[in-house]
Amino acid sequence: AQTVTQSQPEMSVQEAETVTLSCTYDTSESDYYLFWYKQPPSRQMILVIRQEAYKQQNATENRFSVNFQKAAKSFSLKISDSQLGDAAMYFCAYRRGGGSNYKLTFGKGTLLTVNP
Amino acid sequence: DAEITQSPRHKITETGRQVTLACHQTWNHNNMFWYRQDLGHGLRLIHYSYGVQDTNKGEVSDGYSVSRSNTEDLPLTLESAASSQTSVYFCASSGGRMNTEAFFGQGTRLTVV
Numbered sequence: 001a002q003t004v005t006q007s008q009p010e011m012s013v014q015e016a017e018t019v020t021l022s023c024t025y026d027t028s029e030s031d032y033y034l035f036w037y038k039q040p041p042s043r044q045m046i047l048v049i050r051q052e053a054y055k056q057q058n059a060t061e062n063r064f065s066v067n068f069q070k071a072a073k074s075f076s077l078k079i080s081d082s083q084l085g086d087a088a089m090y091f092c093a094y095r096r097g098g099g100s101n102y103k104l105t106f107g108k109g110t111l112l113t114v115n116p
Numbered sequence: 117d118a119e120i121t122q123s124p125r126h127k128i129t130e131t132g133r134q135v136t137l138a139c140h141q142t143w144n145h146n147n148m149f150w151y152r153q154d155l156g157h158g159l160r161l162i163h164y165s166y167g168v169q170d171t172n173k174g175e176v177s178d179g180y181s182v183s184r185s186n187t188e189d190l191p192l193t194l195e196s197a198a199s200s201q202t203s204v205y206f207c208a209s210s211g212g213r214m215n216t217e218a219f220f221g222q223g224t225r226l227t228v229v
Contacts, residue, residue, distance in 0.1 A: 006158075033216050035216075042222075043204065043222060043223045044220070044222060044223075045206065045208075045220035047217055047218075050216060050217070052216075091158060091159065095216065102147045102164075102166070102210050102218075103149065103161055103164060103174070104149070104159075104161075104208075104218055105161075106151075106158040106159040106160075107158055108156060108157060108158040109158050
């Protein structure tokens with residue numbers, strides 16, 4: 001079974017600084033997708049960024065970027081120029097590609113605090 | 117705009133009672149999921165469905181059931197609520213193979229006393 005590990009239960013960053021959240025995963029598949037979801041205090045789950053395993057280029061969405069290391073099975077999220085609104089719980093998630101398997105497997109989450 | 121909604125947002129129930137949480141989506145997605153969120157555990161899959169009349173157990177399915185009679189709805193039933201089922205429950209839906217994004221409801225906070 002696939003597992004997703006987030007080794008940092010909590011992280012903090014100063015406003016305008018950069019922070020990196022770590023995620024590792026275990027799979028025997030070659031075709032899969034990886035995601036970072038943000039959960040602010042409102043509880044809403046918001047997709048931040050996604051990465052297709054077959055793409056070597058790291059995904060980027062404005063201030064959010066990933067470092068995808070397929071061989072190391074690592075998928076870290078970098079938040080640049082951190083803002084107060086970035087404070088949230090962040091979840092890394094995995095989904096198999098191909099076929100008809102659409103289930104997401106989540107890590108336990110990293111709580112990010114942004115200090116003014 | 118398409119959306120996915122859960123009801124109720126909050127519920128308190130007593131041990132032993134049957135409880136049903138509703139999930140309705142207007143994305144016309146075939147895939148629907150129920151997760152529970154607990155501190156220190158992240159989100160764990162309870163049940164999922166890939167289409168009408170299709171239901172499958174997830175990793176924490178004991179004590180829960182679902183049914184899928186149409187595309188839009190996947191209600192989650194707790195047969196006999198237990199204190200261990202106090203949690204925040206999320207419903208999600210997603211489209212087909214290349215449509216990878218899952219959309220989540222607002223969550224239901226269930227307290228079993």
